Amino acid sequence: xxxxxxxxxxxxxxxxLGFAFAGLLHSFVPASLYRRYLxxxxxxxxxxAALLGVPLPLCSCGVIPTAMSLRKEGASKGAxxxxxxxxxQTGVDSILATASLLGVPFAILRPVAALVTALFGxxxxxxxxxxxxxxxxxxxxxxxxxxxxxxxxxxxxxxxFVDMIQDIGRWLVLxxxxxxxxxVFVPDDFFLRFADTPILSMLVMLAISIPMYVCATxxxxxxxxxxxxxxxxxxxxxxxxxGPASNxxxxxxxxxxxxxxxxxLYLLSITxxxxxxxxxxxxxLPREWFTSHLVLTxxxxxTTPALFNVICSIVLGxxxxxxxxxxxxxxxxxxxxxxxxxKVDGMMCNHCRAxxxxxxxxxxxxxxxxxxLAAGTATVKGDITDEAVIKAxxxxxxxxxxx
Numbered sequence: 577x578x579x580x581x582x583x584x585x586x587x588x589x590x591x592x593l594g595f596a597f598a599g600l601l602h603s604f605v606p607a608s609l610y611r612r613y614l615x616x617x618x619x620x621x622x623x624x625a626a627l628l629g630v631p632l633p634l635c636s637c638g639v640i641p642t643a644m645s646l647r648k649e650g651a652s653k654g655a656x657x658x659x660x661x662x663x664x665q666t667g668v669d670s671i672l673a674t675a676s677l678l679g680v681p682f683a684i685l686r687p688v689a690a691l692v693t694a695l696f697g698x699x700x701x702x703x704x705x706x707x708x709x710x711x712x713x714x715x716x717x718x719x720x721x722x723x724x725x726x727x728x729x730x731x732x733x734x735x736x737f738v739d740m741i742q743d744i745g746r747w748l749v750l751x752x753x754x755x756x757x758x759x760v761f762v763p764d765d766f767f768l769r770f771a772d773t774p775i776l777s778m779l780v781m782l783a784i785s786i787p788m789y790v791c792a793t794x795x796x797x798x799x800x801x802x803x804x805x806x807x808x809x810x811x812x813x814x815x816x817x818x819g820p821a822s823n824x825x826x827x828x829x830x831x832x833x834x835x836x837x838x839x840x841l842y843l844l845s846i847t848x849x850x851x852x853x854x855x856x857x858x859x860x861l862p863r864e865w866f867t868s869h870l871v872l873t874x875x876x877x878x879t880t881p882a883l884f885n886v887i888c889s890i891v892l893g894x895x896x897x898x899x900x901x902x903x904x905x906x907x908x909x910x911x912x913x914x915x916x917x918x919k920v921d922g923m924m925c926n927h928c929r930a931x932x933x934x935x936x937x938x939x940x941x942x943x944x945x946x947x948x949l950a951a952g953t954a955t956v957k958g959d960i961t962d963e964a965v966i967k968a969x970x971x972x973x974x975x976x977x978x979x
Contacts, residue, residue, distance in 0.1 A: 584889050584892070584893075585885040585886060585889050588885060588888035588889040588892045589676070589884065589888045591669060591672070591673055592888055592891065592892060593672055595669055595737055595740050595741065596732075596736050596737075597633070597668040597669065597672075597736075599731070599732030599734070599736025599740070600732050602633075602731070602732065602735045602736070603723075603728040603729070603731045604728060604732070613625075613628065618652070618702075619654070619698075619699060619702055621651065621652055621654065621655035622652075622654045622655050622658045622694075622695060622698035622699055622702055624655070625651070625655040625656070625658035625662065625694070625698060626659075626662045626690075626691050626694035626695050626698065628659075629658065629659045629661075629663035629690075629694065630662050630663070630665075630666050630687045630694075631666070631667065631668055631671075631687075632663050632667060633668055633669055633740060634663050634664065634927060639659070639660060639663045639664045639826075639927070643656050643659050643660045643663075647833060647834070652702065652705075653702070653705045653834055653835075653838055654698040654699065654701045654702030654705065657694075657698050657834070657838060657841070657842050657845075658694040658698025658699075658701075659698075660830065661690070661698070661821055661842065661845060661846060662690045662691060662693070662694035664792060664820040665686065665687075665689070665690035665693075665816070665817055665820050665821050666686050666687045666690045666792055667793075669740070669792075669793055670686070670792035670793045670796065671683050671686065671687060673796050674686055674796055674816075677796050677797065677800050677869075678799065678869060679866065679868065681861075681865040682809075682813075682816075682866060682869075685813065685853070685857070686792075686813075686816060689817055689849060689850075690817070692849065692853075693817070693821075693845055693846060693848075693849030693853075696845050696849060697841065697842060697844075697846070697849070700841050700844075700845060701838050701841050701842070704837060704838075704841060705837070705838065737895055737899075738895075738898075738899050739899075739926040741895050741900075742900065742925065745896045745899055745900055749794075774808045774810055774811060774854070774855070774858045775851075775855070777811040778810060778811045778814045778850070778851060778854050780811075781807075781812075781818070782814055782818055782847060782850065784815070785815050785817075785818035785819040785822070786818055786822045786823075786843070786846075786847075788819055790819045791820055792816075792820040795815060795816050796816070798819075799812040799813075799815050802815070803867070808857075808858050809857050809858065809863065809866035809867065810853075810855060810856070810857040810859075811858075812866075813850070813854050813857055814850040817846065817853065817854075818847070818850045821846050822843065827839065827843070829922075829973040830842055832973060833972075915955045915956065915957050916955070916956055916957075916962065916965075916978065917953050917954070917978075917979040918954045918955075918956070918962075918966065918969070918976050918977065918979060919952060919953055919976065919977050919978075920932060920947070920952055920953060920954050920969055920975070921952065921974060921976070922973065922974040923947075923949055923952055923974065925949075926949065928949070928974075929947045929949040930947075931972060932947050932969060932972070933945055933954075935968050935969065936956060936965065936968060939960055939964060939965070939968055940960070941958045941960035941964075942956060942957075942958040942960055943957045943958040943959075944957040944958065953979065954969065954976070962978050966978070
């Protein structure tokens with residue numbers, strides 16, 4: 577518990593600041609900005625997708641419906657792939673948290689690696705599918721309602737400190753617990769056997785990371801614990817890149833919506849990018865760049881944390897408890913309304929909920945939509961067939977059926 581408490585105290589101020597930035601980006605950057613630059617069927621859309629995706633604070637599951645929605649609005653397969661690779665690996669919250677626990681060199685390298693890998697992956701997919709017609713539906717979705725400055729500020733607070741924490745809170749806590757378990761139960765010399773064979777340790781990390789579901793922030797304490805046990809910085813970077821960028825959920829959705837060819841190119845790009853940057857860290861850059869801050873972080877386990885860090889940890893803990901409780905409290909339904917309820921499988925976060933809701937609201941004949949994340953349902957009212965509702969939901973990567 578001491579190791580977990582030390583990690584929380586070190587990360588909490590940066591996490592709170594990152595959540596605040598996440599809310600500001602969500603409230604003050606219009607959705608039309610993303611559609612404008614991702615909608616072109618050219619390599620320029622790949623570049624814009626990577627540049628816009630790197631700072632965007634979407635969790636590993638939240639990026640899936642967002643990317644599928646962009647695809648439906650007309651984004652090319654290359655741009656969608658670039659967005660899928662770049663977005664989950666980094667974000668303003670995870671960059672700040674990386675700087676706090678792993679140091680500035682790691683914090684700089686993570687977005688650079690995500691950007692380069694996304695450009696490579698998106699470019700390869702663009703070339704491989706350049707002769708395929710863009711069958712995505714060209715559809716201009718509406719932006720968020722216009723709000724006053726103070727309404728946007730309130731929306732930023734709600735999104736950053738409620739929705740975002742709901743989305744990544746479970747995985748952040750899981751990452752901290754796994755880190756604590758690694759620190760306690762893994763022998764100190766376990767990873768030393770891989771010290772002379774960085775490629776072998778990277779293969780181990782890759783085999784663990786690709787199917788594992790972990791967010792960019794939740795992977796940080798795991799990487800810290802593994803490095804303290806002797807794993808190389810390059811192998812830790814493989815975990816930080818491949819873990820958030822790939823998981824079984826994203827693999828299944830990409831294969832369904834973008835096709836098997838795009839899926840293999842997506843996984844190949846992540847693998848090659850993680851290996852290239854991991855080998856570069858271990859063989860081309862000074863090791864002390866990536867370990868000096870780690871020594872300071874480890875030392876904090878045996879010192880009394882500053883009062884400010886303790887206060888931030890308490891605030892973060894209260895927000896986590898509140899957000900996780902609210903996530904599983906079903907919304908009350910208006911029983912006076914004649915409604916139809918559809919079971920939606922695959923929704924995992926507020927981004928999933930928002931994308932389903934946005935898609936259904938855009939259908940002709942829909943008067944009212946309520947999507948309940950906790951119950952996994954969509955309640956609709958309007959003059960529209962069940963088949964049209966189910967097709968709209970399945971088109972963005974989910975499964976749906978009438979209850």
